[in-house]
Amino acid sequence: MASVALRKAAKEAAAERLILERFLPYRLSILSNRISRAIAARYAKTFDLTIPEWRIIAVLGRRPGLTARQVAKATEMDKVAVSRAVAKLVAAKRVSADVHDADARAQSLTLTAQGEALHARIAPIALESERRLLAALSAGERAKFDALIDRLLDAAREL
Amino acid sequence: MASVALRKAAKEAAAERLILERFLPYRLSILSNRISRAIAARYAKTFDLTIPEWRIIAVLGRRPGLTARQVAKATEMDKVAVSRAVAKLVAAKRVSADVHDADARAQSLTLTAQGEALHARIAPIALESERRLLAALSAGERAKFDALIDRLLDAAREL
DNA sequence: CCGATTTAGTTTCATTTGAAACCAATGGCA
DNA sequence: TGCCATTGGTTTCAAATGAAACTAAATCGG
Numbered sequence: 001m002a003s004v005a006l007r008k009a010a011k012e013a014a015a016e017r018l019i020l021e022r023f024l025p026y027r028l029s030i031l032s033n034r035i036s037r038a039i040a041a042r043y044a045k046t047f048d049l050t051i052p053e054w055r056i057i058a059v060l061g062r063r064p065g066l067t068a069r070q071v072a073k074a075t076e077m078d079k080v081a082v083s084r085a086v087a088k089l090v091a092a093k094r095v096s097a098d099v100h101d102a103d104a105r106a107q108s109l110t111l112t113a114q115g116e117a118l119h120a121r122i123a124p125i126a127l128e129s130e131r132r133l134l135a136a137l138s139a140g141e142r143a144k145f146d147a148l149i150d151r152l153l154d155a156a157r158e159l
Numbered sequence: 160m161a162s163v164a165l166r167k168a169a170k171e172a173a174a175e176r177l178i179l180e181r182f183l184p185y186r187l188s189i190l191s192n193r194i195s196r197a198i199a200a201r202y203a204k205t206f207d208l209t210i211p212e213w214r215i216i217a218v219l220g221r222r223p224g225l226t227a228r229q230v231a232k233a234t235e236m237d238k239v240a241v242s243r244a245v246a247k248l249v250a251a252k253r254v255s256a257d258v259h260d261a262d263a264r265a266q267s268l269t270l271t272a273q274g275e276a277l278h279a280r281i282a283p284i285a286l287e288s289e290r291r292l293l294a295a296l297s298a299g300e301r302a303k304f305d306a307l308i309d310r311l312l313d314a315a316r317e318l
Numbered sequence: 319c320c321g322a323t324t325t326a327g328t329t330t331c332a333t334t335t336g337a338a339a340c341c342a343a344t345g346g347c348a
Numbered sequence: 349t350g351c352c353a354t355t356g357g358t359t360t361c362a363a364a365t366g367a368a369a370c371t372a373a374a375t376c377g378g
Contacts, residue, residue: 038318159197
């Protein structure tokens with residue numbers, strides 16, 4: 001009875017219902033928000049630093065001299081967000097922006113001494129938060145999780 | 160030589176540097192954003208629906224009659240966001256808000272026929288996106304990943 | 319039963335965010 | 349060389365978001 005089989009297949013497809021609390025995109029969004037909030041709460045007011053600003057500090061800490069464009073790419077922020085955050089960081093003398101050697105439009109961004117100091121203070125806090133979070137997993141699980149995230153990051157790019 | 164050992168320990172601690180691209184909170188944020196964007200892109204303009212609105216539709220689809228407060232809890236959105244999204248959904252006749260039996264302040268939210276139809280159209284799209292994403296993992300990996308996310312969600316609540 | 323407190327939801331206002339328009343310097347290339 | 353398309357970055361304007369104040373109904377204590 002083909003029609004019966006079809007009916008059954010249709011029913012099963014419908015049965016695969018969307019349950020928000022089990023829906024991965026939703027779950028990841030919640031997880032990411034909880035973590036970001038918790039960490040930001042630990043430095044935002046104390047240091048008057050937003051998340052985008054912190055990301056820029058973090059990336060410049062390791063790779064000084066990047067241009068805004070490169071920072072945008074490295075942090076996956078759009079250029080407007082970078083422009084604004086950099087403006088604030090420069091105003092606060094945490095980052096210096098010098099005209100780029102090869103291209104007068106571009107600017108070479110570097111942490112100032114103050115920026116470095118800030119980085120040195122916040123990095124341990126951030127790492128400690130990560131450590132606390134990951135304490136919920138065993139070392140093996142952490143590695144596995146990390147690898148899975150990498151694969152999903154790739155897969156998500158294709159979506 | 161204790162001092163040598165100490166120096167070495169200090170160095171190693173410092174060596175555990177913060178590398179943004181490896182920093183879990185950052186990676187999760189990127190992953191979550193990529194996924195949400197990709198999925199939203201598939202329904203946002205077509206159906207004129209924002210992510211908060213979609214979440215409300217999703218939760219009401221499975222649990223009709225919730226109050227705004229309950230929706231807020233179920234979706235982890237704050238009540239202002241729920242209030243606004245519900246207002247839009249009601250205006251669009253996708254959701255009906257009736258005075259709650261037991262409490263005249265509260266409203267009992269339900270999908271209208273239009274809302275149901277919308278849910279029926281979008282749920283498969285959402286599930287298909289999730290399926291496509293998770294195709295990058297084996298069944299076993301998916302299960303493992305899911306379980307790890309659950310544990311991290313718990314851990315993140317404590318942060 | 320009356321006032322004080324709490325709770326459901328909305329509104330207001332200030333800030334953040336994003337898209338698109340914009341300006342200025344660059345890199346072809348005719 | 350001089351024009352045109354491109355690229356780096358900023359600005360503008362509208363929409364999204366969040367915190368706090370607010371309205372109205374419900375509950376609690378006496």
